[in-house]
Amino acid sequence: MSKINSKIPEGPVAEKWDNFKAHQNLVNPANKRKLDIIVVGTGLAGASAAASLGELGFNVKNFCYQDSPRRAHSIAAQGGINAAKNYPNDGDSIYRLFYDTVKGGDYRARESNVYRLAQVSNDIIDQCVAQGVPFAREYGGLLDNRSFGGAQVSRTFYARGQTGQQLLLGAYGALNRQIAKGTVKMYPRTEMLDLVVVDGKARGIIVRNLITGEIERHFGHAVVIATGGYGNVFFLSTNAMGSNGSAAWQIYKRGAYFANPCYVQIHPTCIPVHGEFQSKLTLMSESLRNDGRIWVPKKKEDSEKIRAGKLRPEDLKEEDRDYYLERRYPAFGNLVPRDVASRAAKERCDAGFGVGATGLAVYLDFKSAIERLGQNVIEERYGNLFQMYEKIVDENPYKTPMMIYPAIHYTMGGIWVDYELQTSIPGLFAIGEANFSDHGANRLGASALMQGLADGYFVLPYTIQNYLADEIHTPRMSTDAPEFVKTEDEIKARIDTLMAIKGSKSVDSFHKRLGHIMWDYVGMARNKTGLEKAIKEIQIIREEFWKDVRIPGDTKGVNSELEKATRVADFLELGELMARDALNREESCGGHFREEFQTPEGEAMRNDVDFTYAAAWEFKGENTEPELHKEALKYEAIEVKQRNYK
Amino acid sequence: MDLTLKVWRQANATAKGKFEQYKVNDISPDTSFLEMMDVMNENLIQQGVEPVAFDHDCREGICGMCSLFVNGRAHGPDDDITTCQLHMRKFKDGETITIEPWRAAAFPVIKDLMVDRAAFDKILQAGGFVSVNTGGVPDANAIPIGKAEADEAMDAATCIGCGACVATCKNSSAMLFVSAKVSQLALLPQGKIEAKRRAKNMLAKMDEMGFGSCSNTGACEVECPKGISLAHIARFNREFIKAKFND
The missing domain is CATH 3.90.700.10 (Succinate dehydrogenase/fumarate reductase flavoprotein, catalytic domain)
Structure with missing residues (x-):
């Protein structure tokens, strides 16, 4: 348990972020040019981070599997983005947004991160307006707000039913500007397949070029994962067809803890x-x-x-x-x-x-x-x-x-990160939906856009420097280093194994079977018997997959079935961890509802005595049970109560 | 529904392509067009044939990744939709459906029905943004913007970058796409500061990328899944001429 260090700054919750910024290490402009940062993903978190880091003067390499960064699935967010502006004069404040988010998350989020989120929320709206995001306005020319679930104030800014699209295009514009300047190099249609760790630090990634099929190595002084959630483990979800959990799963297998995988938003x-x-x-x-x-x-x-x-x-x-x-x-x-x-x-x-x-x-x-x-x-x-x-x-x-x-929509669980958004692997960061920290067991509407942009524009560009300040003497590493070669060989071997199976069933057929198991037993209502059954069933499907999957074509050039296969292979492992986490959490909270733990009226019943913690799982090897680390959640600025919307 | 599909197959960018015919049976009219394509591919996999490559992602009409010319129309026989929003109820039982990639010199075929639309990204990199860094910007309500202007900017900003306008235009012009961004930013005070350089740079990049000229026939507007109006091309022309007078 001592392995968890969330690095929450000292002081009252309202002063922690200012305290951190006042004392953190920074990198001077001349040194920024010498540092390479890899950002994987171009959604709200990834694009805003890549653009902001490029503006600061770092060398950024940005990757996405789509044909253009503009297509990341943040584009599909409809309703809006929250901020504590209190423009409608209806009683909103930073504290109230913080309070609503912690309460909405059923008291399972990290207090200090949520407070910071509420603090920077207002800056996001200013930033987006400055970029030319056409938010809805009143006749007087000022911004309009609407209300969303879990709040009694109207704090949601919106652009018709396409708010995610407009915010993403704003971030994509900022990214394009940096691409034109040469501070960001963009790699579209490129998928991360593994992380390269050298002497315990994240130093690069192995990717597959989805057009040529080539496997490539990329070095970075730091690696940022912004690859979104893993909702597609259910096959049917509101996620895009290509949305996947593979980057998150691969870094988990390299040592990054995976937190609260059972928290899924329906x-x-x-x-x-x-x-x-x-x-x-x-x-x-x-x-x-x-x-x-x-x-x-x-x-x-x-x-x-x-x-x-x-x-x-x-x-x-x-x-x-x-x-x-x-x-x-x-x-x-x-x-x-x-x-x-x-x-x-x-x-x-x-x-x-x-x-x-x-x-x-x-x-x-x-x-x-x-x-x-x-x-x-x-x-x-x-x-x-x-x-x-x-x-x-x-x-x-x-x-x-x-x-x-x-329907399955969002995953609150994700890669465990500390206050600085750094994972348990030094030099590896996770932002946006890919991390776990801000939404607890349930996310409020219009808060995903807020968190993605908060992480990318206003949090990571600060916190990553606290790490990079110690890396200014690390020269760029050759990607011929043995760690790169070894990781690439492992990936190639995995792909060759998949291609050599030449079985009888399509990738989708396995994915659909997994989805049914997940929806029936790890969906809206869960219980011990069902979860134990799910773990067994997933293991059976996984075993069959590796014996009987059919992937036509070869590894050269475009091969959509191979792309799907590597993602589904990971989902077949991730699904099991979700069931394990759900089994461990013997309470009902937010999106996690255990039928054994409910009030006589059918409301969720938390168990604060035993479960006020974030469950951070550590990979211990194939077919070995993962180890659970508990990060105790302390509430100093909020009184923990049973949620009541009556 | 039982259908015959005439599908464009092309191994890679340099290979010669041709149509292949495939049959799909028992398709429900409530199935989406891409789900019907999934069924076709599932059949091909079972037959040991390599499935047809096509671009798609969000499947809810917003990411702009799906393309396809279906029976001679960009995004198929329905109005104001992308291919992923097209449903089989728009076809007749027993029909033969022709499925082709976008065809434009600036959008080379990658494989089968997939094309390369990187030229769109390059055009936007030439100026489709407001040059502000993160942080240090004024309060969001510091500059009021009239509702009519904001709404019109939003109309232009709904462009999903799918390329239907280019694929439909007889000249393969990207004017509707480029004008949507120029017009959005020209309507907003934040975008006005760089308006001149934006209009000139984006137009120059459009020409450089091999898109054709606009002859104002309006076919692009008809096929745009987001209903972006030709009026934005007029505004773009005005912005461009204004910029030229200042040279």
Whole structure:
């Protein structure tokens, strides 16, 4: 347990970040030019970090698997970004944003990191406006805000339903400027396959060029992982098809601890699954819960009629509808946090009140908002989301209520990092969704964009210098060093093994099987028996995968099946660690719901005495149980309470 | 639905390509077009044939990675969508569907249906940004911006960089793409400071990358999945002329 050192600065929580910055080591401009930094990923965290580090004068190498950095999956974030500006004068403050985030995370986040996040949130909005991000505005020319789940103030800045796109394009613009200047060298269509560690420090990465198939070595004085979350372990999720957990998993196997892998966010408002060929799930922004009301029929027979197509939802009388969130949580109503809203939907559907052909859907209804505000206002607020829904489902949501159901969306767990965002391997950093530190067991809406940009623009560019200040005498290392050669050989051997299997089943078929196991046993509701079963089943699928997977083509040139295979091979290990972590955590908190631990009303029951810690797992070798390190979570500025949204 | 697919296959950038025919059966009309392609590829893998390479990622119409010319239209037979948002209900049972990559000199084919759109990145690197460093910027509400201007800037900023405009244009011009960025930033006070140099540099880079000229036929606007208006090209032209007068 002594292996964990979170390096939280001294002093009251409100002064820690200033204290750190006042005393940290910096690198002078002449020395910055001598230092190389590798950034893997170009989402909000990666692009903002690469651009900011380039501006400071470091030599940055930035990698992404997509054809352009602009396509990273941050682009798909819809609803907005939080900040404690208090422009609406409704009582917001840095402390309140901090408090809401810690509470929303069910008291499982690191207090000092969250406070810093709230502190820099305002700078992010300023930065984005300066870049030309076209946020929504009032007629007076000032910025508009809307409300999101888990907060009683309106602190969310937005650009229609495409906030992630606009913020990412802002960061991508800053990145482009540095690419043109030559401070950042961009490597698109390049995937990181392993980390090179020399004398205990991260010194480079091994990548595959996805066009030529060549395996390449890259040196860096420090390596930054900004590769997002691992939600695609479930096969069906709101993640992009290429989103993967491989960089995170490979560094875990090189010694970086993986924290709280069981904390997965299941987003309450996604378009329900339609069939077995479905490849991904589409999110309908949480912002819709500002004006949409969630309901199912009060009577089971009405649900049955709707499922059979004998009754239209818009024809069901007001008194026959059960607005179950407003009924159960009058204080927050439809704007309860995501974990609470998701479980409530599952509860109604499991009890037989669900709608849609499968019975696994609830309604999100805009009728009263359209009556109150007019269709044009709703169109202006959510037009692109309504259009997206209509294209997929072939129904007009202005007339017929939307059907929604929870789906895997975000992973709060991730690579363990200290206050400086450094992993347990010196010189290796993890930022954005890839790390674990800020959202605890549940992330509030519009906080992912905030965290990604906070890490990339305003935290890492400071903290990484505290490490690099001691590296100014380290010369650039040749990538012919034995550690590079050895790591590359290992990767090549792994790829050759995969290609040589020449089995009978496609990569996707294994991925889908894994996804079913994960959703059934490591999904919205978990229990001991199910989790133990999941661990066994995953091991069986993994064994079959390595005996029977079929990858056509060869290693030269584009080979999409090989790309998928290396990612799924890692998911088949990561899934097991998630189940193990869920099994270990004998309590319910945030996105982690253990059926054995709930109140008589079905609310999550935490166990603060035994589980107020972050679970950091250390890899101990193939087919060996990982070792658990516990980082105790201390709350000094906040009183720990049972969450209550009633 | 049972369908015949005529798919462009090309081993690499220099190889000669040709159409191959594949059949897919029992496709639900609620399946998305790319999910239908997944089924086709799953069949090919089972037959020991190398699957068809195509670009795709978010599958919700925002990343801009999917491309495809389907039955002669960029992103297929529906309006205001990307290929990943196209659903099979737009086709008829028994239909033959022709699937091709974007075809433009500036977008060389990499393999099968994948093309290289790095030229778009290069154009934006030539000036598609506001030159501010991280930190030290004014408060976000320090400069009010009229709602109409902000909304119009947002209309332009919704460009996803997919390249449908180029693939559709008979001259393979990138004017709609370039103008969307120039126009967004020209409408905002933050972008005005560099407006002249941006318009000139981005246009020069567009020409250098091998895109054709704009003859204002408006085909790009029709096929743009985000409905970006031709009016942005007009604004770009105005910005460019303004900049030239200052030379």
